Amino acid sequence: MTTGLQLRSLIKKSGELELSLAKVEVPEPGPDQVVVKVEASPINPSDLGLLLGPADMASAQASGSGDSVKVTAKVPANALPFLAARLDQSMAVGNEGAGTVVRAGASDEAQALLGKTVSMVGGSMYAQYVVRKARDCQPLPAGTTAAEGASWFVNPLTALGMTETMKREGHKALVHTAAASNLGQMLNKICLEDGIGLVNIVRSPAQARILKDIGAKHVVDSSKPSFQDDLVQALVETGATIAFDAIGGGKLAGQILTAMEIAINKSAKEYSRYGSSVHKQVYVYGGLNTGPIEIVRNFGQAWGVGGWLLTPFLQKIGRPEQTRLRERVVNSLKTTFKSHYTKTISLPEVLDLKNIAAYNKRATGEKFLINPNKA
Amino acid sequence: MTTGLQLRSLIKKSGELELSLAKVEVPEPGPDQVVVKVEASPINPSDLGLLLGPADMASAQASGSGDSVKVTAKVPANALPFLAARLDQSMAVGNEGAGTVVRAGASDEAQALLGKTVSMVGGSMYAQYVVRKARDCQPLPAGTTAAEGASWFVNPLTALGMTETMKREGHKALVHTAAASNLGQMLNKICLEDGIGLVNIVRSPAQARILKDIGAKHVVDSSKPSFQDDLVQALVETGATIAFDAIGGGKLAGQILTAMEIAINKSAKEYSRYGSSVHKQVYVYGGLNTGPIEIVRNFGQAWGVGGWLLTPFLQKIGRPEQTRLRERVVNSLKTTFKSHYTKTISLPEVLDLKNIAAYNKRATGEKFLINPNKA
Secondary structure: OOEEEEEEEEEOOOOEEEEEEEEEEOOOOOOOEEEEEEEEEEOOHHHHHHHOOOOEEEEEEEEOOHHHOEEEEEOOHHHHHHHHHHOOOOEEOOOEEEEEEEEEOOOHHHHOOOOOEEEEEOOOOOEOEEEEEHHHOEEOOOOOOHHHHOOOOHHHHHHHHHHHHHHHOOOOEEEEEOOOOHHHHHHHHHHHHHOOEEEEEEOOHHHHHHHHHOOOOEEEEOOOOOHHHHHHHHHHHHOOOEEEEOOEEEOHHHHHHHHHHHHHHHOOOOOOOOOOOOOEEEEEOOOOEEEEEEEOOOOOOOEEEEEOOHHHHHHHHOHHHHHHHHHHHHOOOOOOOOOOOOEEEOHHHHOOHHHHHHHHOOOOOOOEEEOOOOO | OOEEEEEEEEEOOOOEEEEEEEEEEOOOOOOOEEEEEEEEEEOOHHHHHHHOOOOEEEEEEEEOOHHHOEEEEEOOHHHHHHHHHHOOOOEEOOOEEEEEEEEEOOOHHHHOOOOOEEEEEOOOOOEOEEEEEHHHOEEOOOOOOHHHHOOOOHHHHHHHHHHHHHHHOOOOEEEEEOOOOHHHHHHHHHHHHHOOEEEEEEOOHHHHHHHHHOOOOEEEEOOOOOHHHHHHHHHHHHOOOEEEEOOEEEOHHHHHHHHHHHHHHHOOOOOOOOOOOOOEEEEEOOOOEEEEEEEOOOOOOOEEEEEOOHHHHHHHHOHHHHHHHHHHHHOOOOOOOOOOOOEEEOHHHHOOHHHHHHHHOOOOOOOEEEOOOOO
């Protein structure tokens, strides 16, 4: 029987996070299952919640080496009540990835995948081997590598989920923050392809340049003194009344609502004592700033701020629509949905304190890829 | 031709608020119209937005006396862009009220109202006389006075709107803040009548006592050190996952979401890395605290905070449902939907600086009634 390494995250009742590599047996596949050798899995911000939890990584300590490496860190006591359901349970990590099918069950569907490169989703991808149902594996087009197919799900479907949500909730254009990210670049390509107005908010001239270079029309830099005026102008030009915010903490969500209200009032014909009656929405889908959200209300009563997550969105749209979106992604992994990585690391390197400090910064444009079978 | 006083609010482009009493002609009613002598109209928080706008009332100055009284105050320059559509326009004020029909047009419908006490809605009620279409007047049951029928719309329909919204959005119980208010007392009576779980959040033991005395089951005092634990316990007992917040600014909206998440997790069977998948909602319908809303996110991604207003809610539910709610109110104005007033004042007294300071505090349990025809 084969064994393989699997990354584990454990938060103890005592308030300690422990990261380690477990040696786990790889079971024989059932008739409709396959064993996939994982060759590429990204570290997404959405993985960090499970991997590191709310631990204070400034307190992190490493011990051991190679496959025996272990990292521990303190979890603040006031965070423990929110973690009741995972305490003292060793959790496998990793939302999405790709690899090669190395063993297959007896069914035709499983056998057909043998030797193929496939993309997957659904957890425990930070492992050398995973077992999956054949029908949950997405074969990649010939010539597409595991590294190219690793980030096929979270970012691409989140970006498509934004434009779909915009349409379903009756808005005609959208705003995106931290817009120079991998996801933000995908969103620009989607909006250009689909003729959708997009206002990109970035935090530096360098990030603005990245987006201008891929053809973005509306790029607003929040580091400039003219930020609010620039944002209002872009909102007037696009008519955007919904925003997707990766940052969360701080004043930005409120500033976007304020700018939307000013843009709407510029064309208002009649005074409404409660502000405009146009609904203005900010969905917070990330937490690059985990501090408090601060909202100064000067935009009337037709507003909402709320969380947005991919999984409930996919449940809402249903299977046939999901399939349509997935197929769009898989057919454009080298173009619209191409991801860029800063560094490719092995499983022990995921537990390297310097690497943790780097990927835990969640810096725009910096992204790590894990190859669990890297020598 | 009769004339009558009408209260006016003017914000000038120069950044000055001016309150005054205009002497206006009362037109002859058309065939389907009536003239109503207004005898009672409340000052609701929802009227203050139009009456005082964002003016700094600490800078208010009064001049003149009697019907010629005038109040001026400064409006901060950064608020002016939001007021473009009302600048330099003298606005009549007052959302709801009641009075006696003193003249009627030729139609049967109008004639039938002559001499009757009616409730009304729709603006400019801070006036001695208003002209309304007969069908927009709600005759009150025999024995119900104008003072009893003045607050028939905003508070009662807002309270009913809360329980209706709760049901329509799939929640089974609700939370209310500033819960000892007139509106909060109505909401308690509605929930007792309809068997709906209600968590009342108040800010003092005296307010808690008011609610306990009218039979409230769950009253949580935010001034106590045990506030969060008490709130969680009440949420566990009721299963409330939606809140209506009159306060707005500060940390309360976020604290409610946090307590909801803890209450939900107490019964969770499986850890979800993004927090519970139960949607938790806070609707901010008032602005007792106009400062920033501060939200510390430690409650997963299934959450929303947003504005809630009566008018869009009524539009959403449609006419027949509106009529059903209005009839429930008018038939219980002396019981479920009874309002309490601190003081009854004349139109010139509305412009008295001491009175302005009192009603602009928006203190729970303090409410002013205007009698525009008070001698």
